[in-house]
Amino acid sequence: MNLQRRTWGLVSLATLLLGGCAGPLLATDTDRPPIVFVHGNGDSAALWQATLWRFESNGWPSERLHAIDVPYPLARDADNKDQAGRTSTAEHMAFLRAEVQAVLSRTGAKQVVLVGNSRGGNAIRNFVCNAGGSAVVSHAILGGTPNHGVQAIPGLNEANEFSGTGPFLRQLNIPKNAQGDEVCGPTRWMTIRSDNNDKYAQPDGLWLGMKGKPTLVGFDGPELKGAVNVVIPQIDHRETSYSKPAFEATYRFITGRTPQLTIHKQAEVVLNGKLVGMGVDPLDAASGNFVNNLPLTGARLEVFRTDPLSGQRVGAAVHVQTVGADGYWGPFKTRSDATHEFVIQANGYATTHIYRSAFPRSSQWIHMRPERASEADRAAQSVLSFIRPRGYFDPGRDAMSLDGQSTLPGVPPGAGSASSRLRLTDAAQRSVVGVFNGEKVVGLTWPMAQGHTTVLELTD
Incomplete structure (x- = not known):
């Protein structure tokens, strides 16, 4: 060619x-x-x-x-x-x-x-x-x-x-x-x-x-x-x-011009996006990963500010919304130096606790979807997902760790996987940390026995 x-x-x-x-x-x-x-x-x-x-x-x-x-x-x-x-x-x-x-x-x-x-x-x-x-x-x-x-x-x-x-x-x-x-x-x-x-x-x-x-x-x-x-x-x-x-x-x-690569921070940001669902793949009903971008009408979202070092909540929920037919969960105003926990509750899904880094600028594109629990998940005390939506994890290229482990579970050699899933056996709630090339996301574990799961989501 x-x-x-x-x-x-x-x-x-x-x-x-x-x-x-x-x-x-x-x-x-x-x-x-x-x-x-x-x-x-x-x-x-x-x-x-x-x-x-x-x-x-x-x-x-x-x-x-x-x-x-x-x-x-x-x-x-x-x-x-x-x-x-x-x-x-x-x-x-x-x-x-x-x-x-x-x-x-x-x-x-x-x-x-x-x-x-x-x-x-x-x-x-x-x-x-x-x-x-x-x-x-x-x-x-x-x-x-x-x-x-x-x-x-x-x-x-x-x-x-x-x-x-x-x-x-x-x-x-x-x-x-x-x-x-x-x-x-x-x-x-x-x-x-x-x-x-x-x-x-x-x-x-x-x-x-x-x-x-x-x-x-x-x-x-x-x-x-x-x-x-x-x-x-x-x-x-x-x-x-x-x-x-x-x-x-x-x-x-x-x-024809050279851009600046730095994202300019705003002091206050307005955040919004959609809650979307996850259907059942008709070719693989056990997979639970048949994605769509349809609004998850009736889902409930709570937003908490968190301590960036521990993932613990700082006070009561700062935003609560039950989404309508358009799927949007905001708008929500916060500071660009604040970290947050987003809690999604929806019928047929685990109560999903999503932790994110601070948002440097306003965005209407913060779409989120709750997780489904598999049979393997149900045997664990808590389940932790570490996801990188805008790229893949490459063990030979990237500096990364999950809950102190430099080898991410389920991530093979090469740049082929954007998620890692860790099933934990300790019952006590504790902080968990995901690190990828300098970006750190900190959250808490939640009990799978009560239908909860944790997601650490990278912005990079």
Whole structure:
């Protein structure tokens, strides 16, 4: 595959290389185009939280930053067959198109920028190339999108949208001109990929359950001929969109300028988001992890301020809400130096105690979902989950620990898991700590016998 490449060594070098390649959009500091962010398979708008803060910290008006929530974010196993609670490529694209039109109508802009992670890039390409999106999309940035499939083995699961030899990707990748470009103009395109650490761009099928079998896809699978193709060493699949280097490349591509990477703190912040559910996967009723982004109507949320060193509550609840049909649990005003415990109660779920680091800026994208307890969980005195929504845990790359253990339970070698689950045998309530590359989250254990579970959630 002879694709145009730009290698990312040092961030400053990459920024220099990218300068002037994008065709800057900003005529003045107030001329900021709307940006629509499109999450990946099984994810939600909440993953763009830090990215949105970085855009705001560089002067982008928050009302011109829009992250979408696909109601059923998982792809079908076979794109051409109905599957409960999952979306086809056509449905995914139609949802994105409607969101773009709504943003254009609300802002009065003539064009938007689209930024997508993983499967979100499939919808962006489908919209721009097949549904008239090229007229309203000035720039498209795809992070970790499996543009040539997660595997390209002829005859293997070709009805799946992630098959490199299947009809969906084949029609997107048809050369568009004599140069063999795989992108549609006049939209300007950029891809961001890892050098070798993206679980869905691997020559070996380990992460697909095919260890030792060639996928016929290389590390460069997310690249597109005719795009600016950026390579960032050691980032994982999600970090192709949600990391600082990915933000810098994205901002530079859109504006032609070098951004500040520091998130500027606000003294007081207003927080909001949705409580969403977790259905039952019709193909695996025992899994309990069939995610959706539908409002968890009737769920109750309590928010407590906490001592950042112990996780203990500081006083009574500072916010209580029973969510309505829109799923929103706020707004809630607090200080940017305060840490919090979010307690979710909903029928069919464990009472879930979510602990977070302090929020440096306001956000309407703090989406949360309660956990379900498995049979293995019920045998423990308490259960602790440590999650990193915007990236994966990589034992060979990251400095991390959970409850004093440097080896995270359930996290294999490589950047392939975003969560670790610890089942504790001691009955006394105590503090628990999760640490990841300098970010620390502190919470308390809660009794599983009474249907409670603890989640330590990272912002990084």
